[in-house]
Amino acid sequence: MTFDPTVPFTRAEALAAGLTPATLAGPRYRRLFHAVYVARGPIGVHQRGAGALRVCPPGAFLSHATAAALWGGVAPDTSETHVTVPPDSHRSKRQGIVAHQADGVRPVRHRGLPVSSPTRAFVEVASTSRNLIELVVLGDSLVAARRTTPGELVEAADTYTGRGAHLARRAAALVRPGVDSPTETRLRLLIVLGGLPEPEVNRIVRHDDGAWRRRFDLSYPGHRLIVEYDGRQHVDVRAQWAADLKRREELERDGWTLVVITGADLFGDPEGTLERIRRALADRGCRTPRRAPAQWYRLFAPINRAAA
Template sequence: MTHNTPLSPRPLRDLSEVHRRVLTTAQLRAHGVTTAELNEQCRPRGPWQTLLPNVVLLHPGPPTSEERLHGALLYAARESSAPGVPAQPTAEEPHGPVYAEAMITGLAALTLYGFSATPPLLSLDHIDVLVPRQRRLRPAGYVRVLRTPVLPTPRMVTGLPVAPVPRALADAVAELTDAEAVRRLLTEAVRAGHCEPAAVVRELTQAKLLNRPHVVDAVDSLLAEGRSIAEDRLYRMVREYGLPDPVWNVDLRLPGGPHLGGLDAYWPEQAVAVELDTRAPRQDEDALWSEYARKREHLERLGITVVYITPKKLRKSLEQQAAVVRTALMASGDRDPAAYVVVLPR
């Protein structure tokens, strides 16, 4: 036995279907395929073909979208302790390799999430793969390598590690110059419930994309879309959980005095207000939060209870938010009467 002889070769039938069709050269060696055999199989018009550097497609036809995705991850994944071999299946991951420090992002990721505004996988010229910044990895073939200082926790979609939707959106938007395409992507992300507007804006800010006018315009539409959806959920919360009808979208003023601020819902008899916290993480976030805090403090000094609710809480825990508002309404009888304020339509 020489140092090139694989120890305990694993038969190809032990792998799941897609992993029998796309393997690295190191994995093939681990399965007993010699370099000479590999070269023979990958000859022109041979039964195998090189899909990417050190990644082999074990049939002669065009790769499927699934094969392209697995091939991209095999190319980009961090090597295991055995040189050139991506992490092997474990008891917890029996059906294929663990793609360490690599995940699908960009338009391919959004298509995997089910976005209708993205192209089919096979029509994409390239597939974006996100890896840590320190990795020495070059783009190759149809794989575009994107780097990040902090790798996010991936989500598993169809058995593949995929970047979270906000990060995948930012990576997709970075390469798009069509304002309408950007707007469609951001709007679908919020309307279909994939993520909250604030999370998208946070990623776009970190990617330094908010200096592009077409992105800023799309973000403005996104925030308007997010507020509209949150308002609809607030109406539904009041209706479905039997809360008293408030007055909607009002401004409060002291009689003959200053403007106290706008509110999304207000119960005058109980002096309870609800305001949607739809702040987006932009550069003026601290100043905007200070304005929120000053407004709340001023209203509560007047005896008005203010309940702040985020769109995310309305989406994920509508019943719990209704209970919070109901508790505030019930507690109003135990408080001193609030100051008289003028309620005006906003």
């Protein structure tokens, strides 16, 4: 085969193609893992995955968070590449590669690589993560990427019996279609796990003739209440600021109440944010609990926004 340095290759392949150790160590190439290289350029999850498979035994495939990211999901942040190998194979101990063993799992091909299916990747992440929120974020994002459905994730979690099965079932039950971003998922979970009624996701309001009018991120149509995340740090364009004011006035004329949540609210003051939404619901006639369940405080302890 013709040597193509834009595709991950091993040190042995490079030497056989006439490259020298000095050339590999130079500016034209980048080391992905021990004895695995690629031509210098942007490095993404696909190239790292392809590089990891170059040093894995036959039958290996990309799995867990790596497979989830390849499918377009928002996977837990990690610098490691996850692979799964047959149970009778050796597991690579190279730095940057995490090798798992599994039997009876049939990978599929995606973007030219063998990978876990989207639903399989979801339960695999559950086996290595203890974070309910990040697992629901993954599920929501896989659904948004049209790789699976909430029902398929529930079915996969119900039939999964490995480590993290309970977490997988709980997270799958919380996945919803139509979610636009991880922050929207986090805000919805802050509300629901806090004991408040579940809001409707991305409700579309239309004119009398059926034409699209506006969309609400999270809303309670029966109580005419909208909960909206605004990730902007400040309004840069005066025209946008004026449009926001006009939109709010229109909503108020139509009888809607708008609760705007910022990043500082969501990540810096989750308890105060939950209380604002609770009071807004109570003002609209909805009976709500006075205090969130104990687990909510462990999940939503204030965190550094930049890290989030």
